[in-house]
Amino acid sequence: MDAIVSIKQVSKIYDNGFRALNNVSLDIQRGEILALLGPNGAGKTSLISAVTGIISFNEGSIFVDDKDNVKDYRHTRKLIGLVPQELTLGSFETVWNTVSFSRGLYGAKPKPAHIEQLLKDLSLWDKKDDQLRMLSGGMKRRVLIAKALSHEPRILFLDEPTAGVDVELRKDMWRLVNRLRESGVTIILTTHYIEEAEEIADRIAVINGGEVLLIEDKLELMRKLGKKQLIIELKEPAAAIPDALQGYDIELGEGGASLIYTYDTSAEATGITRLLQDISAAGLTLKDIQTSQSTLEDIFVDLVRDQPAQEAGAAA
C-alpha cells in the first residue's frame, strides 16, 4: 500500500518549551481508517495540527500525497478536511452560508448540489437557514463535519468527533465514516472512546508523551497483545490452587469459586485440553466454562501505564 500521509521525524516545541511531538514518524495508508489513541496531552491534536498546517513544526517533514505540506501547501491542504475537537463556530451565520464559506476557502467553486447532499446526509437540511447559535451541541458537531467535507477532501481528520455527543449521532457518524471509506477517503480519527476505534479502525496508533508508541493493524494488535482468559467455575469452591496446576498461568477467582487461566491466543498450543484433564485429575468438578478476551482499552491502558502523560501543553 502507498502512504497518503508520511510524517518523518517531526518534532514540535511550543514557545513555552513544551515538547508536544518528539521525533514522530508515521505513515498513513491511502484509504485506511487510522485511530490515533492517547491520553490527554499526548500530542494527538499537535500532530493533526502539524499535518493540516495550523501549527508549524521545528524539525522533520510531512508529505501529503507525496508533496511537502509546507512547500506545496496549496496542493496538500486541498486534499485535507479537518473536524476540530472544539465546537469552534461563529454565531450569526446560517448553516448553509458557513458550509459554503468553507468550500470557498479551499478554492472550490460553488456546488450547491454537493452542499445540499451533505446537509441531507448529516440530517442538517431542515436547519440550513438557521443561525449557528440556535443549534444544539450535537448539531454544531454535524455542521463542523459538513464544513470539513464541503470541498470533497481525500483525507479527513476527525479530532475526537464524538466527544460529548449522544449515541444516535455517534452511530450516524460511524455510518458516515464507513461511507466515506467506501468512497476512498482516508480517515484519521482521534478518540477517547476506545470501543469506537475497535469498531471502525483498520489500524491503531498509540501516542503518548509526544511519541508514537506503536502503530499496528487493529486485529494484529489485539492478537499480539491481547490476552484471552478461560474462566472455569467450580461446583465446590477450592481453598487453594492444587499443586498439580501450579505449572499453569492460573489464579483463583473470588471466594475460590473459579479458576482463571490466562493464555496466549497466538501460541501454537493453548494448553486448555491438558489443563482440563489436570483439573479433573486434581479432583475438582467443573460447573461452567467461559472465555473472555482483552479489549483494545485493556491493551491501551497497559501500553501507556508505564509512560505517564506529560503535562498538557497549550495546544497539545
Added chain:
Amino acid sequence: MNFQAIRVIYRSEMMRAWNTLFQTVASPVISTSLYFIVFGGAIGSRIQTVDGVEYGLFIVPGLTMLTLLTQSISNASFGIYFPKFIGTIYEVLAAPVSFYEALIGYVGAAASKSLIIGIIILVTANLFVDLRIDHPFWMLTFLVLTCVTFSLFGFIIGLWADNFEKLQIIPILIITPLVFLGGSFYSISMLPPFWQTVTLFNPVVYLVSGFRWSFFEVADVNVWVSLGMILFFLLLCMAIVSWMFKTGYKLKQ
C-alpha cells in the same frame, strides 16, 4: 491565486456588516448629524469662515476622516481578532490560502465598509451644508487610500491583540486624540506658532489637510506632502503585515 477564498472571506465580512445594517448605517448618520449640530450649529454660529470657507462646510472633511479612521481600524481589527478569539481562525490556517489572500479578503472588506460609511457621511453632510468638491478624483483617491491604509493598520492591531482591551486601546488612546488634534475641526494656522510646529508631528494632520484640499483647495500643508505621508504610512503598514505573515506572528504557534 485562490480567488474563491478571497471571495468568501470578503463576502462573509460584508455579510457581518449587512447583519448589523442598522448599526452600520445609523451610527455614522447620527454621529455626523450630532457633530453638525454641536460644531456646525453652536460653534459655527460664532465662527463665520475658516480660510475663506464657511465653518459648517470646513469641518466636513475632518468629520469624514474622524469616522473613517476609527471605522476602518475597528472593522479590520475586529474582523481578524474575532476568528482568533472564538477559534474559527483554524479554518483559514488549514485552508490553501496564502496570508496575502486572507489579507485581501479581510482588509478589502473592512476598507469597502469604511468607503461606504464615508459616502454615507458625505451624503448626510450634504443635508446640512451645500457641499462642494473641487477635485472629486483626489477626494476619492484620499478616501480610498485612507480606508485601505487604516484598515491595514486595524488588521495589524487585530493580529497583535490577544484581548479586548488591547483591541480598543490604540483606537481610543491614540487614534481618536490624534484625529481631534489633527485639525479636523479647525485650521492649524489658528494655533499658536509653538503648537503649530508640534501638530506637524501628528500624521493625521496630513490626511485631513490633503482631504480638505480636494474639497476646497484649502490646506494646512502641501497636498503632495499629504499624499506622500499617506503613501508612506500605507507602505509601513504593508511592511509590518508582511513581517507578521512571514513569521506567523500571533497567528501560528
